Amino acid sequence: MKDNDIHRNVKAFISQLLQMQQKEAFSAEDEDVLWNRIEKANQKYTKTKRVRIYILSSGIAASIAVLAIAAWNFQRWPQEKETDYLSIINTEPQENLPSSNIQLLLSENQRLSLDGKEVEIDYQQDGDIIVNDEKLDVKEEEEKTKFNQLIVPAGKRSFLTLADGTKMWVNSNTRVIYPVQFAKGKREIFVEGETFLDVNRNEKIPFIVKTRKIDVTVLGTQFNVSTADNGSISEVVLVSGKVEVKTSLNKKSILYPSQLFSYNALTDKSNIKEVDISGYVAWKDGYYQFHRQSLDVVLKRISKFYGAQIEWDENVKKLTCSGKLDLKDDLASVLELLTKAAPIKIKKQNEIIHIYVKP
Amino acid sequence: MPEEENKDKWAQFIAGDKEAYGWIYRTNIQDLYRYGLRFTANTELIKDSVQEVFTAIYRNRKRLPVPDNVSVYLFVSLKNKLIRMMQRESFYKDDDLESVPFSLEPTVEEQYIEQETQSLRQKQLKEILSLLSPRQQEIIYYRYIKELSLDEICSIMSLNYQSAQNLIQRSLKKIREAFPH
Structure with a gap:
């Protein structure tokens, strides 16, 4: 355990949990079966990827x-x-x-x-x-x-x-x-x-x-x-x-x-x-990372990446936020996550996504 | 698990070594499975997600980075896949991060010779756990069971440093107070 001064009650609690969780074993058989599934899926991928x-x-x-x-x-x-x-x-x-x-x-x-x-x-x-x-x-x-x-x-x-x-x-x-x-x-x-x-x-x-x-x-x-x-x-x-x-x-x-x-x-x-x-290179690993970045920049980046029409007003531009977005996610989940990082609301109207500051 | 070895094997794997790929699977599968059980008791779903994690790293091997910590990297991938799958299967409708289920409660009942000791201890444990929110259980898991650094926890849970520390302190306080003296 990392903290030495951690309370003995907590220690006891954790060690009990640990003990019990150790018993949750994935059997050797399950392990092999799953490995075979993975290998098969990989082979199939190589074959069928036969570039569309x-x-x-x-x-x-x-x-x-x-x-x-x-x-x-x-x-x-x-x-x-x-x-x-x-x-x-x-x-x-x-x-x-x-x-x-x-x-x-x-x-x-x-x-x-x-x-x-x-x-x-x-x-x-x-x-x-x-x-x-x-x-x-x-x-x-x-x-x-x-x-x-x-x-x-x-x-x-x-x-x-x-x-x-x-x-x-x-x-x-x-x-x-x-x-x-x-x-x-x-x-x-x-x-x-x-x-x-x-x-x-x-x-x-x-x-x-x-x-x-x-x-x-x-x-x-x-x-x-x-x-x-x-x-x-x-x-x-x-x-x-x-x-x-x-x-x-x-x-x-x-x-x-x-x-x-x-x-x-x-x-x-x-x-x-x-x-x-x-912040500049994380996109290559499928992330977009930003720290105290203006929402204006973040949204520009997102709308460009997803090719989506997103609109926001001056009030939204004033906001900043920090976080990490997974670009493999679809646009909806990325925006959803953004509402957690900044006080904003999202409305969709005929293919245009409007972003407002939460009242 | 020696993380250095994990990293060496990872480097070999992205350089095209298939044995290293198998090694990474065998070395991490138990931990991944147990981690998966924290989110769901549906073992089929966990297996499907583990499969997706490993096929995805295989597909993308040529451009994968060597992560600072391979097991954390795999945890994060599994968590993302699992949650995605749970959403898809509409285990829960709202994809609010706060509502991601996480439970420290063991899924396997402990076998005691004395039935009474067993039920008593398990009852206590359940009582304490019932006082902790899923997020609190999750952070306790990373910090004290997996012994991850705060930085790593921040990245897995999308928290900043201060809120991670606050969350840990609040959780510890609850456990301290709830534990029978």
Whole structure:
């Protein structure tokens, strides 16, 4: 027992409880039966997960195909030139967007729509692509130096392993553009939205994360990058290692662990401050953690994550709260929990969720 | 249970070692089962929830963190799953956190040679327990039976430090006063 000064009555009470609870045994037989059930379920998962992928658009309208081909050819530029990520985004067939499914764009006519709240995608060194433990059947010739795109809509998340072993947790409302295999001497990707990266260390080839307004250069480290409002606000939070951040106007800053870099492209102001990193990176483990955070920020975050229409007034904005939300829960239970942390009431009216301060 | 070993095995498991996965199950199953009994006497529900906990960590193994404390991590997962399942089966309708059932009362009757001693002691125990709210029983369980740190308790019960301490003190006071002298 931890407290030495604990009263002897309490001690006696606890030891009695302990004694009796020790008798509640799970029999060896039950233990084996349950283990078999678990193993069976795991096998079944691996088999049936047979990705409910379907190719959406092998035969999309010709005009779109032409546009798209132009775009994909565009990317086979010689590597010395800068990759024009924005043109990749702009030339993609808008007809198919938005979708409520996670989208994986493999090439001009291979666009996969992936079921499920969380999808795991693994680019292997040999060029194979594994989606949720199933190997994808991609035509060989299209492989090299080609860019893929992952688009994660509201309410979904994805876990991506790049060909160099770098791990990326991709949050909702995020788009990532990356090569199937990295070109020689270059590791570069493009991010719009929010990702947490665990970069595989390689001193010789720096890893560059580009966003609309900033570039983050690293050797091997863990950090979170997020952009908002069409890229005008960018944030980088560093967990370990060291990164260099370069703004679009070529101002460079060095970032150290537990520091938050924020940049407003409209005013060209950047700022570095010490933060509690858990609040910024907990989402990757399926949590959203906040401490004395304004409810305004919390609700923005929730409505963005779940893609829900939530409205609240000035009075609600004044409140702060602390807590930890499980993002695997559905929106209703998350909001329910929030009413425990703050004095608020929730009303739902025609798909819009209204939040009031409790009278 | 040596928590360090638990953590080592966890690291091996997320690196792809299937034996380590089995080890984690075998080492933690008794504790998890007994913990489950605190929420419900429905042993099938506990088994289903344990199964879900272990299949979920298997599915997500590649991106799992190594938790500070593996058994606490498993407890939290089991609690979440169990409560979800109990809600689903509408054991209780209101999903108010306060109404999560938690009972320290043993589900197995103690076997005494003397019937009288047995009934007397069990009666006393039940009387004291009846004075404690589910939340009070739950915090006593974490603090004095599982011997968790206050930080860990705060995260399992979604409490802040001060309210956790208050809850413990209030519970202890009740037990002290209720215990026959």
